[in-house]
Amino acid sequence: MPDDKTRIALIGFGAMARSLQASFYKSGNDFAVGAVLVPAEFAPAPNELGGLRLFHDVSELIDWRPSLVVECASHDAVRDFVPALLRNGIDTIIVSVGSLGDKMLLDNLELAANEGRSRLTAVSGAIGGLDVLRSARSAGLRSVAYTGTKSPKAWTGTPAADAVDLASLSQPTVIFKGNAEQAARLYPKNANVTAAVALAGIGFEATGVVLIADPHVTTNRHRVQAEGAFGSFSIELQNAPLPDNPKTSWLAALSIEEAIIRHFRFIDV
Template sequence: MKNDAKRVAVIGFGAMAQSLKDSLRGSGSGIEIAATLVPHDLTVTHDGVEVFHDIASLLAWGPSVVVECASHEAVRNTVPPLLRAGIDVIVVSIGSLGDADLLLSLETAASAGGSRLTVASGAIGGLDVLRSAKIAGLESVVYTGTKPPSAWNGTPAEQKVDLASLQDATVIFEGNAAEASRQYPKNANVTAAVALAGVGFENTKVTLVADPHARGNTHKVNASGAFGKFEISLENKPLPDNPKTSWLAALSVEQALHRHFQRIEL
């Protein structure tokens, strides 16, 4: 059952999950999103997708792997019991892992169930470099995220600036990855990915920018340490149905699923 590529489930069924389902169906990989776990008050009508409203029913269905693409709350409430039941989970809401207590509970659950939790790399690259450089010692990691003003709607940025009338690029947040993950959980998951790969949530510096001239979502990482230094910059198009999410973030989840089912990981 664990290697059945046709029994993949997702937690949540928003724009990212639907994009993932459609992309996998067209890829010819044989991997299919066949079930979803959603709240009782949410109706899902999608061809070929079983809908569950509680974890027990999902476990009885028997998923081979579950992809969380819902929220920090979903990671906290639904991922631990899945791991304890021996189900591997891919987490998209990486910002939730800034909570040390939650991270410990996930590790404990995975150990108890003999399962594995992995995180999608999200909209940023270069994480393999950070992980390698971390071994010798990193001195500084700085992440800068720039998105169009509309991508920051529904966030604390609305209380700081008038997003609709911005004429120039404006900093809406400066702090560390821990603060960014708490204040901007839906927009700044990439900061958590950088923090986990590098110097941690408290020591990763973060700047978030609203830019009316931005053509997409731009992610930059500058790092230095014993290895030397590097800079990476990606300009990503937003997911067509959700401007708060980079398209590359959705693609990284698909890639994580491909790697999960590969016999040889390249």
């Protein structure tokens, strides 16, 4: 694939995609988004695109030959578009990491990447410590647990809204307890970080997950605890939410930018 840092394409044009585009524009570096892929029914108005090429069909994007594609849309977008990109030799970064909880899709993506000799990268999102998990995994992990705490507003439009009255919560309330596979499936826009933890550690079914709605917090809080032959560790991050989307931590958007920069580096550190 060409190594053109200005021939980057996005799948989706929501708050995270716009944040990335604006960040590259302000930084004045060599990176720039050149095109977006959005189904016609969700297409932004021409005046919102700022000169970006707009594609509605993945085959059109493939013909444009991007040097890198970044998915920041949905689990459906990963399933519908990413295999074709990989199969055609186009390196792709995915944000909707929770989609990889579907083993059939994960196998399909790996096969497509092998066929196209391309690379699929799953961003770390709003969580840290994944390098420790990956290192500890080789010696054996006994348990990995993730706890995510966000304001009630961040859980609107999710199954939590059907289970509790989010607007009237006066104390921290557990809205989900299960494993990473269930969390990624039920809370795809809120809990992608659980999938990143599962992939780095002991898998989707064995990774314990607790999600909490807390009316007193103003940040998105993520805690990972792990035990194994290496010993144990606990890491907690408190992240400011993305200004235009409280469901997403600002650090998650920043992790995409870092993943793009690392993709084009000759030395990855």
